[in-house]
Amino acid sequence: xxxxxxxxxxxxxxxxxxxxxxxxxxxxxxxxxxxxxxxxxxxxxxxxxxxxxxxxxxxxxxxxxxxxxxxxxxxxxxxxxxxxxxxxxxxxxxxxxxxxxxxxxxxxxxxxxxxxxxxxxxxxxxxxxxxxxxxxxxxxxxxxxxxxxxxxxxxxxxxxxxxxxxxxxxxxxxxxxxxxxxxxxxxxxxxxxxxxxxxxxxxxxxxxxxxxxxxxxxxxxxxxxxxxxxxxxxxxxxxxxxxxxxxxxxxxxxxxxxxxxxxxxxxxxxxxxxxxxxxxxxxxxxxxxxxxxxxxxxxxxxxxxxxxxxxxxxxxxxxxxxxxxxxxxxxxxxxxxxxxxxxxxxxxxxxxxxxxxxxxxxxxxxxxxxxxxxxxxxxxxxxxxxxxxxxxxxxxxxxxxxxxxxxxxxxxxxxxxxxxxxxxxxxxxxxxxxxxxxxxxxxxxxxxxxxxxxxxxxxxxxxxxxxxxxxxxxxxxxxxxxxxxxxxxxxxxxxxxxxxxxxxxxxxxxxxxxxxxxxxxxxxxxxxxxxxxxxxxxxxxxxxxxxxxxxxxxxxxxxxxxxx
Ligand code: SF4
Numbered sequence: 257x258x259x260x261x262x263x264x265x266x267x268x269x270x271x272x273x274x275x276x277x278x279x280x281x282x283x284x285x286x287x288x289x290x291x292x293x294x295x296x297x298x299x300x301x302x303x304x305x306x307x308x309x310x311x312x313x314x315x316x317x318x319x320x321x322x323x324x325x326x327x328x329x330x331x332x333x334x335x336x337x338x339x340x341x342x343x344x345x346x347x348x349x350x351x352x353x354x355x356x357x358x359x360x361x362x363x364x365x366x367x368x369x370x371x372x373x374x375x376x377x378x379x380x381x382x383x384x385x386x387x388x389x390x391x392x393x394x395x396x397x398x399x400x401x402x403x404x405x406x407x408x409x410x411x412x413x414x415x416x417x418x419x420x421x422x423x424x425x426x427x428x429x430x431x432x433x434x435x436x437x438x439x440x441x442x443x444x445x446x447x448x449x450x451x452x453x454x455x456x457x458x459x460x461x462x463x464x465x466x467x468x469x470x471x472x473x474x475x476x477x478x479x480x481x482x483x484x485x486x487x488x489x490x491x492x493x494x495x496x497x498x499x500x501x502x503x504x505x506x507x508x509x510x511x512x513x514x515x516x517x518x519x520x521x522x523x524x525x526x527x528x529x530x531x532x533x534x535x536x537x538x539x540x541x542x543x544x545x546x547x548x549x550x551x552x553x554x555x556x557x558x559x560x561x562x563x564x565x566x567x568x569x570x571x572x573x574x575x576x577x578x579x580x581x582x583x584x585x586x587x588x589x590x591x592x593x594x595x596x597x598x599x600x601x602x603x604x605x606x607x608x609x610x611x612x613x614x615x616x617x618x619x620x621x622x623x624x625x626x627x628x629x630x631x632x633x634x635x636x637x638x639x640x641x642x643x644x645x646x647x648x649x650x651x652x653x654x655x656x657x658x659x660x661x662x663x664x665x666x667x668x669x670x671x672x673x674x675x676x677x678x679x680x681x682x683x684x685x686x687x688x689x690x691x692x693x694x695x696x697x698x699x700x701x702x703x704x705x706x707x708x709x710x711x712x713x714x715x716x717x718x719x720x721x722x723x724x725x726x727x728x729x730x731x732x733x734x735x736x737x738x739x740x741x742x743x744x745x746x747x748x749x750x751x752x753x754x755x756x757x758x759x760x761x762x763x764x765x766x767x768x769x770x771x772x773x774x775x776x777x778x779x780x781x782x783x784x785x786x787x788x789x790x791x792x793x794x795x796x797x798x799x800x801x802x803x804x805x806x807x808x809x810x811x812x813x814x815x816x817x818x819x820x
Pocket of ligand 1: 742765766767768769770771788789790791792793794795796806
């Protein structure tokens with residue numbers, strides 16, 4: 257719909273995606289501008305800062321049950337405790353364990369990288385829902401239900417804003433009665449804080465080659481639930497991390513359990529998206545994790561309340577794209593600001609947003625928004641504690657490329673050598689390139705037209721749940737009368753090649769039962785139940801042919817996460 261008239265909006269600074277990076281950035285920028293205007297007779301004048309968000313509310317797509325390093329929050333809002341920030345508890349008790357199928361072996365010491373003393377158990381979802389009104393009151397426009405559909409460029413190729421998604425297009429691609437074209441929002445600087453595998457960021461990185469000379473980004477997916485347990489059973493601030501069962505040796509990842517307030521327990525499993533077996537199913541593995549005797553005993557008598565899934569960019573420093581350019585900056589998960597060793601990204605996201613704000617503030621003073629000016633962001637990042645932290649864990653995820661045992665040895669050497677390890681910087685391939693064809697696992701269709709299928713998961717609906725019942729507890733909704741936001745670029749590949757070569761792994765790696773095998777003339781292809789999609793982006797990352805393109809659906813669609 258190129259030639260339709262669109263509303264336009266001009267702002268000075270536009271943040272895309274209302275996560276911790278953008279909210280911290282927008283709030284900090286407003287404070288810097290206000291202070292300058294107070295001290296210099298309103299020299300910068302009235303400036304507009306806007307944050308657009310695809311979710312139905314700010315916070316509804318936020319998911320990270322987390323142990324947070326509060327440094328940036330304290331820098332941003334020194335009185336966050338008095339303002340009632342919804343932290344669950346300071347970390348009170350820690351447990352690092354190795355799981356075999358039936359046993360839990362507790363480490364006698366907490367390895368230093370996993371020591372969370374002085375950190376806080378939080379729900380990012382609650383934190384962002386708490387921050388949003390504070391940021392809005394500081395005179396930042398928060399605009400939910402506005403997904404960024406495409407970036408706007410001027411003739412010289414400079415980013416000049418974002419076109420938001422159209423509303424009211426039917427599944428046949430035709431406008432409906434309620435059709436409303438998306439708006440063009442123009443800004444002097446556009447800050448992409450879209451989270452993991454941001455859809456605009458992905459296109460921009462490709463277009464400008466921002467990842468040239470870098471490792472491809474590598475990811476994991478976290479699948480989690482919130483449980484309510486009998487009164488008094490949960491210790492707020494309890495933090496447990498596990499290695500081992502149910503993940504095979506060649507799959508990166510581990511489990512986590514965090515104690516929250518009000519008898520809630522946050523439990524999940526992280527699975528590296530560089531596994532080899534195409535039948536790997538992170539959701540199914542999570543069910544197996546919960547069935548481990550030690551974990552099942554924790555959940556005994558409890559009730560599952562909420563579910564969600566999210567990918568985690570794990571590549572760190574060596575996978576960071578160039579995060580500045582003409583008219584734009586990239587922050588948070590979108591720019592790989594995440595410590596994969598400590599499984600912590602909130603503080604990095606916030607700090608990167610704040611450093612972006614300081615860069616933009618200087619750009620506003622200079623009235624210059626080109627790459628030469630915005631490059632200052634890089635120097636600020638490099639001088640900050642987030643860069644030092646990323647540098648020390650730069651090879652962590654890559655160390656596990658030959659499996660868990662080698663990974664533990666190699667990452668162990670990285671601690672005293674400040675990230676160097678045994679071999680220096682490790683270069684890896686994108687995760688989907690690790691996937692082996694199903695024949696490697698001795699899965700051979702016996703006759704033409706026969707499809708190999710994993711045994712369906714058996715769930716008891718008490719401890720273990722099928723994907724669709726879990727999705728129900730994520731609050732996910734999309735208007736079904738719209739074009740699917742999962743674009744399979746060549747369905748012939750699904751029918752002719754993927755069925756035979758990989759056995760349609762999308763049906764396994766998607767944690768929300770979006771892809772359902774359907775027999776069609778000449779073979780099988782996935783039917784796409786896009787309304788189940790929890791926006792985790794696993795399919796965009798892990799599809800072996802890279803033919804799934806996740807784009808933003810109509811504004812307001814997606815999960816409605818609570819407490820996650
Ligand atoms: Fe995640 Fe893709 Fe499934 Fe949506 S369709 S839930 S983005 S894997």
